Amino acid sequence: MENISLQIERLSPGCVAPGGNVVFESAVFSSGDIAYDSETGVITIGQPGRYVFDWWVATGCSCADEAVFALSGGAEKPVIGNLPQKIGQVSGFAVFDVDTPPASISLVNCSRRAVSYSRDVPVKASLLVTRHAQNTLDNLVDGNNTGAVRSIGARDDYTMGQYATALGINTTASGRYSHAEGDSTTASNWGAHAEGYLTTSSSSFTHAEGAYSIASRNSAHAEGWGTAASGLFSHAEGNNTTSSGTYSHAEGYRTTASGTASHAEGAYSKASDNYSHAEGHYTNTNQHVGAHIMGNYGDADTNYSWFLANGTDNSNRGLAAKILQDGNAYIDVAWNAGGADYAEMFETASGSPIEPGYFVTLDGGEKIRKATESDDYILGVSTAASGIVGNAGALRWKDKYLTDEWGVIRCHEVEIPEERGEDGEIIIPAHTETQPMLNPEWDPQREYVPRAKRPEWVCVGLLGKLLVRDDGTCVPGGYCMPNAQGVATAAESGYRVMKRTGENQVEIMFYLR
Numbered sequence: 001m002e003n004i005s006l007q008i009e010r011l012s013p014g015c016v017a018p019g020g021n022v023v024f025e026s027a028v029f030s031s032g033d034i035a036y037d038s039e040t041g042v043i044t045i046g047q048p049g050r051y052v053f054d055w056w057v058a059t060g061c062s063c064a065d066e067a068v069f070a071l072s073g074g075a076e077k078p079v080i081g082n083l084p085q086k087i088g089q090v091s092g093f094a095v096f097d098v099d100t101p102p103a104s105i106s107l108v109n110c111s112r113r114a115v116s117y118s119r120d121v122p123v124k125a126s127l128l129v130t131r132h133a134q135n136t137l138d139n140l141v142d143g144n145n146t147g148a149v150r151s152i153g154a155r156d157d158y159t160m161g162q163y164a165t166a167l168g169i170n171t172t173a174s175g176r177y178s179h180a181e182g183d184s185t186t187a188s189n190w191g192a193h194a195e196g197y198l199t200t201s202s203s204s205f206t207h208a209e210g211a212y213s214i215a216s217r218n219s220a221h222a223e224g225w226g227t228a229a230s231g232l233f234s235h236a237e238g239n240n241t242t243s244s245g246t247y248s249h250a251e252g253y254r255t256t257a258s259g260t261a262s263h264a265e266g267a268y269s270k271a272s273d274n275y276s277h278a279e280g281h282y283t284n285t286n287q288h289v290g291a292h293i294m295g296n297y298g299d300a301d302t303n304y305s306w307f308l309a310n311g312t313d314n315s316n317r318g319l320a321a322k323i324l325q326d327g328n329a330y331i332d333v334a335w336n337a338g339g340a341d342y343a344e345m346f347e348t349a350s351g352s353p354i355e356p357g358y359f360v361t362l363d364g365g366e367k368i369r370k371a372t373e374s375d376d377y378i379l380g381v382s383t384a385a386s387g388i389v390g391n392a393g394a395l396r397w398k399d400k401y402l403t404d405e406w407g408v409i410r411c412h413e414v415e416i417p418e419e420r421g422e423d424g425e426i427i428i429p430a431h432t433e434t435q436p437m438l439n440p441e442w443d444p445q446r447e448y449v450p451r452a453k454r455p456e457w458v459c460v461g462l463l464g465k466l467l468v469r470d471d472g473t474c475v476p477g478g479y480c481m482p483n484a485q486g487v488a489t490a491a492e493s494g495y496r497v498m499k500r501t502g503e504n505q506v507e508i509m510f511y512l513r
Helices: none
Strands: 005-010 026-031 034-037 042-045 049-059 069-072 088-098 103-109 125-131 207-211 221-225 281-284 292-299 306-310 319-323 329-331 341-347 359-362 368-370 380-382 388-390 411-416 426-428 431-436 457-469 479-482 488-491 495-502 505-510
Touching (some): 049 069, 069 088, 088 103, 380 505
Parallel strands (some): 281 292
Antiparallel strands (some): 005 026, 034 042, 042 103, 049 088, 069 103, 306 319, 319 329, 341 457, 359 380, 380 457, 411 431
């Protein structure tokens, strides 16, 4: 449908008589089948449709009680679309339906007396008329592009997809059911959607938005500036990010997620293998499957492990800490804990718990009991707030994996079959993984209870500051040993008493004697 619009202005002073037309001297813009007579002030519309008029008149001193203007369309009743006032800018708008062209319309002074134009402004009056856009989208409907809608400004040098929509300027919707909007966007495949500036959705059900973004694989989504979602079902967002792995996600600034189901976020981070996650600044999973790294300038070095990077630049990359898949953990400087002692978990000989604060000893083997004054060996003190606890068994049954005679977990190579998507495409190729060997006696259906939650296991402080029960005789600066009940009592030698912390509690420095 033809675009029809007209903008006209009046620059000369003067006045308009009651019932007279406002005469605009010049046409600023005219497009389509519409004409204006600058002698009579009459606008002639040559095409049917709904037209929107918007006008204003700068009025000066007037002998009229008020300034009222209306659009007159011949025999029809004039349309008054303004708020009347005596002096100032009188503005208004109105809608005309032209059913049988040509139609002649003018802006008329409906005041009872003459109205003068203002002498204080260069432009005395202005009027804009445009055809309403309700019909401008009814374009190409034929055998090749049934139901397609192309707006004014969209490209017209190609065949639109069926039921496609192209809006804006230089947009292309060539895919069936596709949608392109904005400036120079392209949606070229089934159900594709491109919006913004110079974005491209070139595969089925893709979505590209922002500027210079490209979604090029099935169901991919690219948004932001210069992003590229080239992996199946992938998502790239931010600035110059790339998601090239299937199901991958890249966000932030210049991040890359190239592994299947990988995730990169932050700035310049790279998730470069399957299931990996890189975040922070210049971090890289470094071709390690399932690795997770965060921080600044660092690289992962083991599959399915966690890393904290602490480098300063690309020539000084490093790690502050890592926790590996085999259960080992490493730190570059120090572990800092709230508790003051080193402890280990021991099982009681009786199977009953021992409350914190008692001296304990070994009961002839690896199990423990309360110590007495007759014991020549004191193992430690039962405790509840240790800094480090060994032999904790907090995560799994101790015999879940087979080990050698020195406790090293035995491993073997396992063939992992390929993974395919719903369309049959290979997502993860077949490969080999090194895995720990499970003990045949391990029952995965049986719930594991950590030792700290079992009554027969007790945390025993072996070295450092410890709180111990006492009989009231211990004094700071003195020494203590266990009595018959396993509580501290004053002694000539033994463990140094540091301070009293309660009526029947002291803090001691415990060490192996």
